[in-house]
Amino acid sequence: MQCKEIELVLEQEGLEPLPEEARAHLAECRECRNYVADLTSLVDAAKKLPAEINPPDRIWLSLRAQLEEEGIIRTPADVIASERVPFWRSIGDFFRSRALATAMVGILIVAATVFQVRRDRATLIEPPVQPAKAVPAPPVQKTSAPEAPPMFASAARALDDQEPVATGMILASTSPVDVSLRENLKKVDEFIADCERHLKEHPQDELTREYLSAAYEQKAELLSAMIERGRSIN
Amino acid sequence: MCLRMMGTAPAQPGFREKRILLPLLSAGLLLWSAAPARAAGAEQHIEKLFNVTGQPVVVIHNVANGRIEVKSWKNAQVDIVGTQSSNKIGFDIEQVGDRVDVSANVLDASAQPLELEADLQLTVPEQTELQLKTETGLIYVEQVTGDMKLESYGGDVHLKEVSGYIIVKTTGGSLVCTQCAGKLDFSSIGGNAQILQPQLNSINLMTTTGNILFDGDFIRTGLYSMKSGKGLVEVRFSSTDSFDLKAQTATGIVDNQAAAFLKPDSHGVKHIANKFAHGLFGTVGLGLAKVELSSYSGTIRIMKRD
Numbered sequence: 001m002q003c004k005e006i007e008l009v010l011e012q013e014g015l016e017p018l019p020e021e022a023r024a025h026l027a028e029c030r031e032c033r034n035y036v037a038d039l040t041s042l043v044d045a046a047k048k049l050p051a052e053i054n055p056p057d058r059i060w061l062s063l064r065a066q067l068e069e070e071g072i073i074r075t076p077a078d079v080i081a082s083e084r085v086p087f088w089r090s091i092g093d094f095f096r097s098r099a100l101a102t103a104m105v106g107i108l109i110v111a112a113t114v115f116q117v118r119r120d121r122a123t124l125i126e127p128p129v130q131p132a133k134a135v136p137a138p139p140v141q142k143t144s145a146p147e148a149p150p151m152f153a154s155a156a157r158a159l160d161d162q163e164p165v166a167t168g169m170i171l172a173s174t175s176p177v178d179v180s181l182r183e184n185l186k187k188v189d190e191f192i193a194d195c196e197r198h199l200k201e202h203p204q205d206e207l208t209r210e211y212l213s214a215a216y217e218q219k220a221e222l223l224s225a226m227i228e229r230g231r232s233i234n
Numbered sequence: 235m236c237l238r239m240m241g242t243a244p245a246q247p248g249f250r251e252k253r254i255l256l257p258l259l260s261a262g263l264l265l266w267s268a269a270p271a272r273a274a275g276a277e278q279h280i281e282k283l284f285n286v287t288g289q290p291v292v293v294i295h296n297v298a299n300g301r302i303e304v305k306s307w308k309n310a311q312v313d314i315v316g317t318q319s320s321n322k323i324g325f326d327i328e329q330v331g332d333r334v335d336v337s338a339n340v341l342d343a344s345a346q347p348l349e350l351e352a353d354l355q356l357t358v359p360e361q362t363e364l365q366l367k368t369e370t371g372l373i374y375v376e377q378v379t380g381d382m383k384l385e386s387y388g389g390d391v392h393l394k395e396v397s398g399y400i401i402v403k404t405t406g407g408s409l410v411c412t413q414c415a416g417k418l419d420f421s422s423i424g425g426n427a428q429i430l431q432p433q434l435n436s437i438n439l440m441t442t443t444g445n446i447l448f449d450g451d452f453i454r455t456g457l458y459s460m461k462s463g464k465g466l467v468e469v470r471f472s473s474t475d476s477f478d479l480k481a482q483t484a485t486g487i488v489d490n491q492a493a494a495f496l497k498p499d500s501h502g503v504k505h506i507a508n509k510f511a512h513g514l515f516g517t518v519g520l521g522l523a524k525v526e527l528s529s530y531s532g533t534i535r536i537m538k539r540d
Contacts, residue, residue, distance in 0.1 A: 175347050177369045180388035180406045184423040187443050191463050205510035207484045211463055211530045218423055
């Protein structure tokens with residue numbers, strides 16, 4: 001069995017039980033063993049996430065629109081034409097059409113952008129509000145980090161979910177490696193925040209998008225390394 | 235007791251002896267008190283020699299903190315010398331055909347960082363493929379030809395006179411590549427990259443906050459891409475070089491100190507810079523190689539070597 005076949009087996013059949021041939025290949029191939037170890041750590045980390053998360057409706061709406069736009073799913077056509085359909089359902093069907101769903105999402109994005117721009121303007125005009133003395137300042141990273149651009153939203157969310165798991169695994173460690181990993185995570189986070197801020201002002205800036213995309217990849221690798229480290233020291 | 239006896243000795247001569255003896259006694263006491271600890275964590279050496287027939291593949295996974303040094307010789311043998319600071323780590327070394335696997339493993343999870351130091355010194359045939367992974371120590375490779383993948387979290391990577399397809403990945407470690415040939419991929423978050431006197435025909439360097447320095451010749455038909463998120467990207471070329479240049483930065487600056495050598499694109503291609511970026515396009519010589527430099531917020535500096 002070859003490395004590519006292992007990927008295929010894992011994709012189709014999951015992590016276990018692996019066929020005999022695959023196990024034999026793993027015994028000889030360190031790359032594939034590392035790959036399986038990475039997958040296992042990701043699955044383990046995913047299992048630690050809260051199981052019941054009810055995403056807001058807007059997520060479903062945008063997800064559905066995107067899937068329809070890419071042709072991955074289609075709105076089912078009316079199966080029984082002769083059946084009498086209440087008028088409200090036909091209105092619903094009308095609103096479920098692909099073009100309109102896309103338009104709706106577009107309107108929502110425009111509305112959100114307008115809202116964001118207005119809020120930014122308001123922030124510029126209004127004098128800064130002094131925080132109450134008794135209230136401790138929240139972490140800088142969370143407050144200063146702007147929202148990820150729409151095209152990176154899902155990646156950013158997945159990484160944000162993964163970050164506390166990964167950092168938690170090496171939280172207590174004072175070894176130079178873990179200190180270095182944490183420092184570099186901070187650097188990447190700051191860079192991502194910087195790029196996101198810039199993209200908010202110039203959404204069409206391709207160069208910044210490239211850098212942001214690369215930074216997300218680096219962050220994913222870093223979190224994966226932290227999880228791997230955490231597994232080895234715990 | 236000894237000190238008290240000296241204290242009762244005649245004043246003037248004894249005073250001088252005391253001044254000499256005191257530091258000696260202190261040092262002796264210190265060594266005596268440290269002796270058991272040193273015995274428990276005594277340095278240990280291991281050496282193994284493997285015969286190989288073809289081009290060997292050496293795989294090292296050093297989970298300890300330590301240096302990996304690889305040099306070459308004419309023998310068809312792989313020699314491995316491991317040094318460990320304590321018995322809380324152990325080496326696993328095995329040979330399967332022409333593949334030699336070495337890993338340093340932590341045997342005692344409660345060990346302190348200082349007890350987890352393991353250095354590896356390898357001597358391999360000139361044509362050897364390497365896959366090295368360490369955590370914080372330096373990776374040093376000299377005069378080895380063959381594909382290599384070198385990974386480190388915090389350690390630096392120093393390469394001298396190596397050639398092949400070289401992949402270097404670090405988290406915070408820096409790369410210094412002197413007289414390297416072939417193809418080089420480097421990616422890092424905080425590490426710098428210095429490419430000195432290269433004979434590389436393909437380069438792909440990417441660091442988020444580190445600096446990049448390329449000081450050498452661009453091979454004709456070569457492709458060179460150097461990107462730094464926040465750092466400085468500096469290229470020093472020679473007047474005999476021939477390359478097309480594309481330099482772009484989103485919020486940084488392009489510092490062109492070689493304007494006299496940089497002509498507008500000579501291939502009749504009109505470049506249009508990203509309207510959000512500061513760009514510089516031009517050609518040196520006939521524009522045979524392709525050089526792409528970019529930085530998100532850092533400086534891109536282009537200069538000619540003396």
